[in-house]
Amino acid sequence: MPQISGSSEKPRRWIKRYRTEVSASSASVLSTITAFPLDSVKTRLQTYPYNGFLDCVRKTYREEGMRGFFRGVTAPLASVTLVRTVSFSIYQRSKYIYSDWMGKNLGFCPLEHVNKNGAYPNLGTMACFGAAGATAGSGITFIACPFELTKLSAQVSVLMATQKNADPKRQEIAMSYHNKGTINTLRNIVKHRGMSGMYTGLNLHLLRDTLGTGIYFATYESSKQLLTTFSGKDAHKNPIAVLAAGALCGIVSWALIYPIDSVKSIYQRNALMHSKGETVPIPKIHFFRKDMYRGLGVSMGRSAAVNAVFFSAFEFFKKRINALEDVDD
Structure with a gap:
């Protein structure tokens, strides 16, 4: 076997050391681009009264073309990649910490249980993974909020700018977000709402993500x-299990927290049309009320697709990175 130069070994060692982060970021780019049009339709359905999914798709395509489905894609490409990478890193570390704590204090180690052949999930394993996930979710909120606000603004900028019977002052603010791109949109948010404006809806975002x-x-x-x-x-050699579990986790999580996300989107949309210092009321979260679930079907379909692609790609990339060890040897 030919010898590998030191310059070639160094990046390989780095990639293997950070295999979770590298795999998560690569899979995020792929899954985000794949499912972004559905995310755009979901946001529009949440914030404006369309007559269902097909009506939203037809009107968006007629008035904005294919570009309308990809407005704001730059922000999530950057943010989702960063957020997923950080999220998976926090999650991986957290689940080991919580599992060790449970092993020492409760006499049950969730990770040891999961790795046993023929083992089934129980309350202990679900509590460990849920707590680690909540830790990751709360941690990434402060990174994700400005990016997601910018994405939402880009997705509904045309609708805000053409809204009928709007207050002239609000309309002027709304027009400043129209077709401005990610960086200019962020600048206008800071201009109208100050630096804290980048974290508009943070409490709702924190609740949703946790x-x-x-x-x-x-x-x-x-x-x-x-x-x-x-x-x-x-688990890592069963692609069907990874694909199905990825799709299911997206469906279940969105089904349970969707009203929180709807209220967050509506509040952020309303706040974008106000200046700093103006009070913007936060809508109440109503579970099981029909208008709180507008776009749920689209969101669940999108989430199933994006997470099936993400976890399949994540496990694939991670497996390929692990295989690099044979070359170094």
């Missing part, structure tokens, strides 16, 4: 464990 990410990881790990136990294969 609960949602906890449910997300608990569902993924538990469903993957169930499917791999039924199939009798190792």
Whole structure:
């Protein structure tokens, strides 16, 4: 076997050391581009009264063309990649910390249980993964909020600018976000709402991500464990289990926290049309009320697709990176 130069070995060692982060970031780029049009339709359905999914798609395409479905894609490409990378890093570390704590104090180690052949998920494993997910979700909120606000502004900028019977002052502010791009949109948010304006809706965002990410990881790990136990294969060698668990965790998490996300989107949309210092009332969160679930079907479909692609790509990239060890040897 030919010898590998030191300059070639160094990046390989770095990639293997940060295999989780490298795999998460690569998979994020792929999954974000794949599912972004559905995310755009979801946001429009949440914030404006369309007559369903097809009506939103038809009107968006007629008035804005294909570009309308990809407005604001730059922000999530950067933010989702960063957020997922940080989220997975926090999650990986947190689940080991919580599992060790439970082993020492409760006499039950969730990670040891999960790695046993034929084991099924239980309250202990779900609590461990849920707590680690909630920790990751709360941690990434402060990174994600400005990016997601910018994305939302880009997605509905045309609708805000053409809104009928709007206050002239509000209309002027709304027009400043129209077709401005990610950086200029962020500048205008700071201009109208100050530096703190980048964190408009932070409390709702924190609540959504803490609960949602906890449910997300608990569902993924538990469903993957169930499917791999039924199939009798190792989790990382069973692509069908990874694909199905990825799709399921996206569906379940969105179904349970969707009204919180709807209120966040509506509040942020309203706040973008106000200047700094003006009071913007926060809508109440109503579970099981029909208008709080506008776009849920689209969101669940998008989430199933994006997470199925993400986790499949994540496990694939991670497997390929692990295989690099054979070359170094």
